[in-house]
Amino acid sequence: MFRQKITRRLLGVMGIAVLLIGLSAWKLDYFEINKQLDIFTNLFREVNLYYVDETEPDALMEDAINDMLKELDPYTVYIPEDDVENFRIQQTGQYGGIGSTIRTIGDYVAIDQPYKGYAADKAGLKSGDLIISVDGKSMKGATPSDMSNLLKGSPGSVVKLEIERYGERQMVELKREEIQVKSVPYYGMIDDVTGYVVLRSFTDKASPEIKAAITDLKRNHGMKSLVLDLRGNPGGLLSEAINVANLFIPKNTEVVSTRGRLPELDQVYRTLNDPFDTEMPLTVLIDRGSASASEIVAGTIQDLDRGIVIGQRSFGKGLVQQSRPLSYGAQVKITIAKYYTPSGRCIQAINYAERNEDGSVARIPDSLRTAFETANGRTVLDGGGIDPDVAVDPDKVSGVLYSLVVKGLLFEYATKYVQSHPQLPSPSEFALTKGEYDDFLHFLSDKEYHYVTETEKVIERLEKAAEREGYNEALNSEIASLKAAYEDRKEDDIEVYKTQIRQLLEREIIGRYYYEEGEIEFMLRNDPEIEEALMVLRDRAKYDQLLSPQN
Template sequence: MFTRKRLTVALGATLLAGSLGFFSFRNDDRFFEIARNLDIYATLFKELNLYYVDELNPNRMVKNSIDAMLKSLDPYTNFFAEDEIEDYMTMTTGRYNGIGALIGSRQGRSIVMMIYEGTPAEKSGLQIGDEIIKVDGVDIKTRRELDSDKLLRGQTNTAVKLTVKRFGAKDPIDLNVTRDVVKMTNVPYYGMITNEVGYIDLKDFTGTASREVRNAFVELKGKGMKKLVLDVRENPGGLLNMAIDIANIWLPRESEIVTTKGKVTEWNKTYTALNPPLDLEIPIVVLTNSRSASAAEIVSGVIQDYDRGVLVGQLTYGKGLVQTTRELSYNTKLKITTAKYYIPSGRCIQAIDYSHRNPDGSVGKIPDSLKTAFKTKAGRPVYDGGGVTPDVPVEASTPAPIAISLTNKGLIFDYAIKYRHDHPTIKPAREFRLTDAEYQDFISWLKDKEYDYTTQVEKELGTLEASAKKEKSFDQIQDQLKALRTKLSHSKDVDLVTFKGELKTLLEQEIVGHYYLQKGMKEASFATDPEVKAALDLFKDMNRYQAILKGKP
């Protein structure tokens, strides 16, 4: 006997299959294949719904099937169901209704990992490290099916009562927070690194990115900025028009910025700078790394193509694809890759060919042999198909295994919570340093904490042992391998001394963040940031800077 729910879904599937029948009369084989496979899908779904032993969730089933289909294309073509539209809007606008705190899950606990400046969370007195145990009196452990961060979202001007456990507090604390529109800034920090070098940290490309960068630039020039460091490291990209407008800040009006080319030729377009520039002369260093992608690569690549500035850091991600959002039925959306983009030199920096997959489904990077050389405005050689290569390479720092372990276990974070409890105030972010005695206190605090790690040499020794066993030579060398393992075996106590400088830096930046939030963490990093130091060194040698732009480094 059919339930009403089953009858409705079955009828809907049948109608869908029938409504697609008109495609069968088209001569176009492609349309026939589309109609045929949609008919198969609809009838399959109907049969599953009618006869599968357990009750099915139609929404989840279809969403999973769509996601699996899109996964075979590229990572950037995505479907957004109706209940995900708020996340989509947050992604494109940087705005949402909530309290302005980043909530993370640790051992089943909901912990405040970061608080954003000027938000309801900061105004309410919520602190980094607080564990949220109740929302409006409801124990969140009973709502495990929901993301704890989403529980804190809601309409503007609505109140939410949070019950939190705080380090050092005897009893839980109740905090009343009034939700508001939270704007995730594209420029979380800008300021002067030295008396004449300004710094703009560009972390996203939502709809206000251009205005934020312009405002920051104008303010820094008012403070005496003579040289600029633009940081697009860790920037995943975003809106194409924001990349165009930001590049326009330092390039003349009508300069070609980017060209898009795709299947729909009517959508192919060359975008030019539309606005008067703010500055055509100021020396610029752009910081990049392997996670600078898409719009971040457009800005850095365009500045390089016009020889407008010097790129410092690591090779960028290599995403030369453009996405367009299409409206679907029932308030759903499809973000679909529709084109590749080409920057003024003519190169496309897309590093991976998703259209040609290996037999196992994997995709590979474009080999160097297939890359083409292009030239910047001054004639410097640049290449397509592999991201944007910096003019001044800086080797990416590799954290020590003990640093990775302490960070992943949350022990750096936890010690910062303790430190803030023990020290009501600290020096300004740029001046704060842990004393040797305080670092020793950290070592003592670690004594009863569980953490372990494997060094790279230990991993390679394990690989050698496995190979020896496979090749039947282990018995002959096992004594030597055992002796080598004993000699190389790491000691936590030794590593805490050997990597003291690196660990102190991690601790200092984390501690500063608990007092001064994101801006403080950024200022605390300047003294040890290798790319920032390389930029400052380059600005001290302007002859070298100019030589790089002329192709004569």
């Protein structure tokens, strides 16, 4: 078994190396590559045979592979056989399991949120349920990854969970199902004529789900304009980015082109189908979490002047990956090309080929970004993500809110709240009363949620600098006064940031009753980007002006 594991890992490394040779044979020295492979093979064998302490060949090999690929970019990665299924799930959103997200609470993994209508939901599992055992095996100390692997399985197979809810334990038997995570978790009307569609990921079901949503909104709800929400969407399949863009632009229109080291990787991708609607006013929401396929769609809509992009500058991932099979069921995902939007710009924000002396990388500075033109002659820039046509400053998450979320205290209180509230008003109506929010503050009174702010870090640096430069005695009293004043102010954070804390707590509670769909509907009540989109869509003159060149 020892030798078999070594052989499998070694074949994985050699497979990657040979694949890389094949992809760039015209530039690489075959003799030098074979020489280095021979050295590595001998070195690996000698180390494992003669090192003074017992080695772990699997760990050594995995580190060698990952460190090698890390020198290229974060997206070129080795996928061991055990992880191939998870990689497939990312692309399709489909797997066999119970249908729930999970998270750690204390020593156990808990149900985070069941997917509506799937096995966990039908069996009555609730957010906050601790999973004590799976098929009789204790889960104390298990990680979410461990738990995920145990809960997944062939559709139709049975898994027995022992759960703990409000201090009481019970057994629950579930039959695993084929789970299809929705690419569109929510759609609806946000006023009498404006539709709203959220796209969370570009799986192979993305374009059919969006088409079904906008067809329903137009035929049955009177939609005359649309807000497409790509915020936080990390991307996915290139083919689906093209298909989604195709819904709003004519057939045979260029959406994206790719350019790689090999001529056969230079491709131009055009729309293949008749569009859904090429005239309906359209806004696309993006933020710093919108990447890859999201940027292709937003960039195409912007370059073709088909709609207005609103929000914050996107992530800036203009690299194309392709998965390649290796020996023994493993795969390698390799960056093979860069993609370019219809105007000819590449929005990749980091050039991984040019590194600083310490090996770090930096974003391309704005001063080095090149100007391109949209179909109407508007100026757009490459090299740093998609800049929105209408910028909306994001809400800054306070240190206290961040700590409450990370410590799981909003989640914990929501679980407690549900115990005494069997029903809840609709997401469009629900709000915590003053008494209920005061109860939350009382709940926090004996909880630990320490956090460090930027101000705190600056004061600490000032204190160290004063000591280092010999000013500490002269400034001790002033620094002490500053720290005391800061601590007094920090104690008020829970009140100062009450609005954002309360909103996120209400969202957490709503999710227990109305799932992710209800959370999204609730957040629409106070969303600056949505408000900006509605202002643009309601003012046709402003809409047209934004799509015209600025003199």
